[in-house]
Amino acid sequence: xxxxxxxxxxxxxxxxxxxxxxxxxxxxxxxxxxxxxxxxxxxxxxxxxxxxxxxxxxxxxxxxxxxxxxxxxxxxxxxxxxxxxxxxxxxxxxxxxxxxxxxxxxxxxxxx
Amino acid sequence: xxxxxxxxxxxxxxxxxxxxxxxxxxxxxxxxxxxxxxxxxxxxxxxxxxxxxxxxxxxxxxxxxxxxxxxxxxxxxxxxxxxxxxxxxxxxxxxxxxxxxxxxxxxxxxxx
Numbered sequence: 001x002x003x004x005x006x007x008x009x010x011x012x013x014x015x016x017x018x019x020x021x022x023x024x025x026x027x028x029x030x031x032x033x034x035x036x037x038x039x040x041x042x043x044x045x046x047x048x049x050x051x052x053x054x055x056x057x058x059x060x061x062x063x064x065x066x067x068x069x070x071x072x073x074x075x076x077x078x079x080x081x082x083x084x085x086x087x088x089x090x091x092x093x094x095x096x097x098x099x100x101x102x103x104x105x106x107x108x109x110x111x112x
Numbered sequence: 113x114x115x116x117x118x119x120x121x122x123x124x125x126x127x128x129x130x131x132x133x134x135x136x137x138x139x140x141x142x143x144x145x146x147x148x149x150x151x152x153x154x155x156x157x158x159x160x161x162x163x164x165x166x167x168x169x170x171x172x173x174x175x176x177x178x179x180x181x182x183x184x185x186x187x188x189x190x191x192x193x194x195x196x197x198x199x200x201x202x203x204x205x206x207x208x209x210x211x212x213x214x215x216x217x218x219x220x221x222x223x224x
Contacts, residue, residue, distance in 0.1 A: 006155070043202065043216035044156075090155055099144050099163055099206060103155035 002027035006091045006104030013111055019064075019078040021107050023091030026072065031093040033074040034101065035066055038088040050074060086111045114138050114205045118215035126223050127195055133188040133218045135203030145186040146204040147177055150217075156202060162186065173197065198222045 006023045013019060025031050035047040046059045048066035056066050063082060067075045074091060088108050092101040115138040125131045137143065144163050148156040160171025167179040177188045186203060203215040 009153075044214040046212070092156075100146055100158050100161055101156070101212070103148075103157070105155045106153065108153065 002093075002102065004091065004093055004102055004104045006107060008107060009105065010108045011110070013081050013109065015083055015111055016080045019076070019081050019085070019109070021076040021089055021091075021109075023074045023076075023104055024072055025074075025093045028072070028093070028095065030071060031095060033068065034092040034094070035074065035076050036090040036092060038090060038106075039086075044090065048076070081111045083111050085109065114143065114207050114211075114213040116203055116205050116213050116215040118201075118203055118218045120218050121216065122219045122221065124221045124223060125193055128192045130191050131189065131193050131197075131220065133201050133203075133220065135186045135188065135215055137184050137186070137203075137205045137213075139184070139207075142208060144206040145177075145179060146206070147171065147175070147186070147188050148202045148204060149173075150200045150202065152199075159188070159201070193220070193222050195222050195224060 003026045032051050034049045036044045037047055038044050048056055048058055050056050050068045053068055053071055064078050086109055088106050090106045091104040094101050117136045119134050146161045147159040149159050150156045159175050160169050160177055162169045162179045170176045175188055175190050177186055179186050198221055200217045200219045202217050205213045
C-alpha cells in the first residue's frame with residue numbers, strides 16, 4: 001500500500017533562518033506531488049506541484065522554493081524565512097488519472 | 113478558474129443532532145467534487161467524492177453528500193453527529209485541467 005511521510009511535525013524557526021521540509025511517498029512510482037499551505041483561519045493554498053523528477057511548477061510568488069531530487073521525494077525550502085511563512089504545510093500525492101489526493105500529516109511551522 | 117465557497121466558517125451542534133455543511137462552487141461545467149476532513153494537527157483525509165452517477169454519495173463515518181448541478185452545490189450531511197466528528201471539513205473541486213480548488217473550511221464543533 002502507498003504511504004506518505006512528512007517531517008518534521010512541528011518546527012519553530014527564527015525570522016531569516018533557512019527552512020527544509022521533506023516529504024516522501026512509498027509504494028508507488030512517478031506520483032504527482034504537491035505542497036499546500038494552510039494559514040490560520042484560511043483554506044488551502046497550492047504552493048508547488050511536480051509531475052516528475054526535477055519538474056517543479058510554482059503557483060504563487062513567494063520566498064519559498066521546492067525541489068524533487070528523487071521520484072518519491074519532495075522538498076520545500078527557504079533561504080530566509082519571513083513571519084508570514086508561518087502556517088501548516090501539507091504535502092500530498094496523486095497518481096495520474098486518480099481523482100483525489102492523499103495528504104501527509106502536515107508540518108506546523110511557526111516563524112518567530 | 114473555479115471558486116469554492118463554504119459559507120459557514122464554524123458550525124456548533126449538539127451530539128446526536130443532524131448537521132449540514134454547505135459547499136457551493138462557481139461553475140456547472142463538468143467537475144469532480146470532494147469532501148475532506150482534518151482533525152487537529154493532522155493532514156486531510158478523504159471523506160467522499162462525486163465523480164459521476166448517483167447524485168447522493170455516501171462516505172466514511174456516516175457522512176453523505178448530494179450533488180446538485182442546478183444549484184452548483186455539494187452539501188455534506190450527517191443525520192446524527194458524534195463528539196469524534198469535531199474537526200474541520202473542506203470541500204474541493206477538481207476541474208477538467210486537473211486543478212483542485214479548496215474551500216476555506218468549516219469547523220464543526222460537536223458539543224455534549
